[in-house]
Amino acid sequence: MSKGRVLSIQSHVAFGYVGGKAAVFPLQCLDYDVDVVNTVNFSNHSGYGYFGGPRATATDLNAIFEVMEANGLLKPERLLTGYIPGAEALFTVKQRVTQLRERKPTLVYLLDPVLGDAGKLYVAADVIPIYRSMLPFSTIITPNWFEVEVLTDTCMSDLPSLRKALRILHEEYKVPNIVISSIPLRDWLQECLPENIRPSTTSDDGFLLCISSSAENPNSRSSTIHACAVPTIPGYFSGVGDLFSALVLAHYEAITDSDIKHSPVSAAASQALTKTHGILSLTHEHARSLPEEERLPTDEELDVKEPMRKIKRMRGRELRLIQGQDIIRGTKEVEFREMQPWNGFWNP
Amino acid sequence: MSKGRVLSIQSHVAFGYVGGKAAVFPLQCLDYDVDVVNTVNFSNHSGYGYFGGPRATATDLNAIFEVMEANGLLKPERLLTGYIPGAEALFTVKQRVTQLRERKPTLVYLLDPVLGDAGKLYVAADVIPIYRSMLPFSTIITPNWFEVEVLTDTCMSDLPSLRKALRILHEEYKVPNIVISSIPLRDWLQECLPENIRPSTTSDDGFLLCISSSAENPNSRSSTIHACAVPTIPGYFSGVGDLFSALVLAHYEAITDSDIKHSPVSAAASQALTKTHGILSLTHEHARSLPEEERLPTDEELDVKEPMRKIKRMRGRELRLIQGQDIIRGTKEVEFREMQPWNGFWNP
Numbered sequence: 001m002s003k004g005r006v007l008s009i010q011s012h013v014a015f016g017y018v019g020g021k022a023a024v025f026p027l028q029c030l031d032y033d034v035d036v037v038n039t040v041n042f043s044n045h046s047g048y049g050y051f052g053g054p055r056a057t058a059t060d061l062n063a064i065f066e067v068m069e070a071n072g073l074l075k076p077e078r079l080l081t082g083y084i085p086g087a088e089a090l091f092t093v094k095q096r097v098t099q100l101r102e103r104k105p106t107l108v109y110l111l112d113p114v115l116g117d118a119g120k121l122y123v124a125a126d127v128i129p130i131y132r133s134m135l136p137f138s139t140i141i142t143p144n145w146f147e148v149e150v151l152t153d154t155c156m157s158d159l160p161s162l163r164k165a166l167r168i169l170h171e172e173y174k175v176p177n178i179v180i181s182s183i184p185l186r187d188w189l190q191e192c193l194p195e196n197i198r199p200s201t202t203s204d205d206g207f208l209l210c211i212s213s214s215a216e217n218p219n220s221r222s223s224t225i226h227a228c229a230v231p232t233i234p235g236y237f238s239g240v241g242d243l244f245s246a247l248v249l250a251h252y253e254a255i256t257d258s259d260i261k262h263s264p265v266s267a268a269a270s271q272a273l274t275k276t277h278g279i280l281s282l283t284h285e286h287a288r289s290l291p292e293e294e295r296l297p298t299d300e301e302l303d304v305k306e307p308m309r310k311i312k313r314m315r316g317r318e319l320r321l322i323q324g325q326d327i328i329r330g331t332k333e334v335e336f337r338e339m340q341p342w343n344g345f346w347n348p
Numbered sequence: 349m350s351k352g353r354v355l356s357i358q359s360h361v362a363f364g365y366v367g368g369k370a371a372v373f374p375l376q377c378l379d380y381d382v383d384v385v386n387t388v389n390f391s392n393h394s395g396y397g398y399f400g401g402p403r404a405t406a407t408d409l410n411a412i413f414e415v416m417e418a419n420g421l422l423k424p425e426r427l428l429t430g431y432i433p434g435a436e437a438l439f440t441v442k443q444r445v446t447q448l449r450e451r452k453p454t455l456v457y458l459l460d461p462v463l464g465d466a467g468k469l470y471v472a473a474d475v476i477p478i479y480r481s482m483l484p485f486s487t488i489i490t491p492n493w494f495e496v497e498v499l500t501d502t503c504m505s506d507l508p509s510l511r512k513a514l515r516i517l518h519e520e521y522k523v524p525n526i527v528i529s530s531i532p533l534r535d536w537l538q539e540c541l542p543e544n545i546r547p548s549t550t551s552d553d554g555f556l557l558c559i560s561s562s563a564e565n566p567n568s569r570s571s572t573i574h575a576c577a578v579p580t581i582p583g584y585f586s587g588v589g590d591l592f593s594a595l596v597l598a599h600y601e602a603i604t605d606s607d608i609k610h611s612p613v614s615a616a617a618s619q620a621l622t623k624t625h626g627i628l629s630l631t632h633e634h635a636r637s638l639p640e641e642e643r644l645p646t647d648e649e650l651d652v653k654e655p656m657r658k659i660k661r662m663r664g665r666e667l668r669l670i671q672g673q674d675i676i677r678g679t680k681e682v683e684f685r686e687m688q689p690w691n692g693f694w695n696p
Contacts, residue, residue, distance in 0.1 A: 043416045
């Protein structure tokens with residue numbers, strides 16, 4: 001049986017797996033009918049250095065939405081928005097989001113505020129205030145570390161600043177659920193982790209922490225925090241955040257049961273983290289098995305001199321979604337990455 | 349493991365399952381990495397009466413292809429082309445097809461010459477000569493009955509005219525493999541069928557015949573014909589041909605084994621027919637289960653008076669691809685529709 005309809009609004013690339021290409025197939029495998037609106041139609045992701053193809057203008061997007069509306073086809077149960085470059089196109093999407101939200105208060109809206117990564121913006125700065133104004137319509141947001149900093153204008157360098165950023169998102173922007181997919185587990189962060197979350201093993205490349213924060217429990221004045229540390233897989237892989245967000249949305253079940261250990265969003269994040277890490281491990285293994293010239297390490301200086309060097313590396317690091325579809329479906333078991341309650345997070 | 353890469357060049361719709369939306373997911377489920385170039389980005393298929401969204405121009409398509417080429421990303425093992433409206437865009441695609449063919453003689457190219465159905469063209473007439481000029485580059489073509497007539501300029505009304513049409517495609521246009529997905533089994537056709545293909549049961553809505561013709565056996569002067577009759581499922585469903593073509597491509601294995609009963613293309617057509625009929629049956633059952641106002645019968649006069657009547661019918665008849673994904677994967681068994689040899693087809 002179908003789990004219902006998802007409307008996915010994000011980028012499309014012909015080759016490889018980022019944006020919609022990383023999100024739609026997993027949602028379909030998990031039994032969702034997906035309505036797919038492409039904000040761009042590019043050849044490949046921008047990490048290759050060289051990419052091309054048309055962008056949908058606000059007029060193009062409106063033409064699609066208006067006909068869908070007239071034909072009674074804008075009735076998703078869930079909504080997913082990702083990379084939408086340009087303020088005008090994003091504003092058009094915002095108008096539809098507002099309309100869908102008003103019409104269906106139970107709509108589950110996962111907003112992935114795609115702004116940049118590791119200190120660099122990939123969008124024009126004028127989209128930032130529009131994303132901020134969309135936050136109150138979301139059910140879940142899945143920013144990365146850098147995007148939290150940009151949205152909240154907070155540099156996160158210790159527990160008080162992490163608390164402050166989450167508080168701004170929950171209280172000022174009215175976001176019910178936040179999942180920060182990956183934060184490098186630096187010393188300050190490691191030191192404030194409770195025993196049940198602190199990694200018990202070592203990892204050559206360190207760890208990434210996934211944190212969820214749910215303010216949905218009306219009996220609590222502060223939010224419920226969960227977290228899980230996973231070993232960092234070295235190298236940069238594109239589309240990981242897009243896959244993760246789609247999986248959080250796919251696994252999110254608003255129904256509250258008697259399970260006090262998990263919030264609905266931490267349960268979804270556990271599934272998403274497990275499967276994303278599984279796909280990433282598969283991709284990493286594949287990249288390592290390639291001939292040497294296809295797996296040259298990241299080196300910006302050499303890349304500038306020899307652009308094919310970077311292109312080959314990018315090709316070898318495209319997510320192995322097709323090869324790992326059993327992981328996505330849950331029919332192939334991989335190590336379960338369970339989000340654990342972070343009790344005392346808000347204690348002064 | 350991945351079965352390799354397919355480059356799919358056809359239409360995209362946000363809602364529903366035609367063109368790439370009917371083809372890409374099945375190919376992915378069957379373990380192909382699919383590179384997806386969208387020739388249009390529409391809201392929904394044209395059968396709704398009202399549709400909108402941007403078309404890719406020849407310039408747009410070239411921008412995508414040129415970057416893919418520069419990045420070394422145009423290396424598919426298989427190629428699928430479908431609905432490409434407009435002569436200029438089709439001509440651009442033809443140039444790429446020619447290039448890919450020359451570069452890789454083992455490329456498996458399935459050309460679905462999407463021109464129209466049931467006596468009506470859905471493309472401008474100036475694309476017809478371009479499609480004709482592309483036929484010699486194909487490995488397999490999957491025209492419907494009407495498209496065979498248009499391409500060969502032959503009205504098929506008896507066995508000699510059917511033979512003539514196939515001969516033109518094989519000899520004049522050098523097409524190695526032809527699969528005509530569905531021909532209404534009228535009296536003249538039924539009468540010339542051999543015992544092993546003639547339906548042994550009755551069907552209220554008649555039968556459709558699938559015919560494959562393979563000229564790949566170098567020891568034979570004429571082609572090898574296979575066919576299978578399936579009961580007609582009443583009503584019009586969009587995207588069926590697109591799904592069928594994708595499945596023929598997915599299941600085509602050029603390796604000849606000792607199986608003299610099947611040609612590579614008849615074996616692929618058996619799988620495609622089985623799965624397409626399975627999905628169509630599921631879709632038909634679903635459409636019948638809808639509330640009465642969602643399943644009003646086809647009636648053009650009433651549709652003109654009340655456009656929502658047609659729109660609701662179209663919505664209810666979107667292919668149940670997601671719900672039937674186990675059929676596509678082959679993990680849910682459905683009645684096997686096996687193409688049978690049509691011995692004596694060419695005998696005078």
